Amino acid sequence: MAKALSPDPSPACGRGEICEPLRDFHLKDPRLELIATARRMAECGINRGTSGNLSVRHGEGFYITPTGMEYTALEADDIPWMPLGGNGESQDRRQPSSEWRFHHDIYATRPEAQAVLHAHSTFAISLACLRSGMPPFHYMIALFGGDTVRCADYATFGTQELSDAALKALQGRSACLLANHGLLVFGKDLKQALDNAVELESLCEQYWRACQLGEPVLLTQEEMTEVLEKFGNYGQQNPLT
Numbered sequence: 001m002a003k004a005l006s007p008d009p010s011p012a013c014g015r016g017e018i019c020e021p022l023r024d025f026h027l028k029d030p031r032l033e034l035i036a037t038a039r040r041m042a043e044c045g046i047n048r049g050t051s052g053n054l055s056v057r058h059g060e061g062f063y064i065t066p067t068g069m070e071y072t073a074l075e076a077d078d079i080p081w082m083p084l085g086g087n088g089e090s091q092d093r094r095q096p097s098s099e100w101r102f103h104h105d106i107y108a109t110r111p112e113a114q115a116v117l118h119a120h121s122t123f124a125i126s127l128a129c130l131r132s133g134m135p136p137f138h139y140m141i142a143l144f145g146g147d148t149v150r151c152a153d154y155a156t157f158g159t160q161e162l163s164d165a166a167l168k169a170l171q172g173r174s175a176c177l178l179a180n181h182g183l184l185v186f187g188k189d190l191k192q193a194l195d196n197a198v199e200l201e202s203l204c205e206q207y208w209r210a211c212q213l214g215e216p217v218l219l220t221q222e223e224m225t226e227v228l229e230k231f232g233n234y235g236q237q238n239p240l241t
C-alpha cells in the first residue's frame with residue numbers, strides 16, 4: 001500500500017503545511033496565488049460573491065482581481081496586470097476591479113505594501129456605517145501600526161475621491177475602514193493581507209460586542225506605545241505570522 005507523503009513545509013515561502021498547496025503557485029505564477037487567496041476570502045467569512053477585491057504587486061505594477069467575476073471561476077489569464085501610472089485600462093483579456101484606484105495609489109505611495117485586500121465584511125461595515133473607526137479597546141489594534149484604526153470619509157466607490165480618503169486614513173497604518181462601505185488592508189504578501197483582514201474583521205466584531213455590554217475601557221497611550229514597541233521587536237510588522 002502506498003504510504004501517504006507528509007507535507008513538506010517550504011523554506012521558500014516559510015508558510016508551513018497549511019500553505020503547502022500554495023507553494024508551487026507562489027513560485028510559479030503570482031496570479032494563481034492571487035486566485036487561491038481570493039477564494040480563501042470567502043472561506044474565512046470576510047467576503048461573499050464578487051463584492052471584494054484583491055491585488056499583489058508585480059514588477060512596476062500589480063495583478064488585481066477582475067471586475068464582475070466569481071472567484072471560483074477565475075483562471076490565471078482572467079487576472080489583469082495594471083501598470084503604475086496607468087489609466088485603469090488593462091491590455092489583458094479582463095478589466096480590473098472597479099476599485100483599482102486605491103490599490104494603485106497604495107502601491108504608488110506605500111513601498112511596504114506588497115498585497116492589498118478590500119472586503120465588504122459584516123462587522124467592519126457595521127462600524128463603517130456609523131463612520132466610526134476603532135479606538136484602542138484591545139491591544140491587537142496595534143497590529144495595524146497605531147493606536148486606532150481610522151474610518152475614511154465617505155466617497156462613491158471607484159472614485160479618486162475615495163482613494164484619496166482611504167490613503168489619508170491609512171497614514172501610518174496598514175488598515176482602515178471605508179465609511180458606509182467596508183474594510184481595506186495591505187500586507188507584505190498575500191497571506192499577511194488576508195490574515196490582517198481576518199484579524200480586523202474579528203476586532204470589529206469584538207468591539208461591537210463589547211459595546212453591547214457597556215462602554216469599553218480603552219488602553220492608554222502609554223499602554224499602546226508599549227505594545228507597538230513589542231510588536232516591533234518581532235522583526236516584522238505582523239506578530240501573527
Ligand SMILES: [Zn+2]
Nearest residue numbers: 051099157182
Ligand atoms: Zn467595495
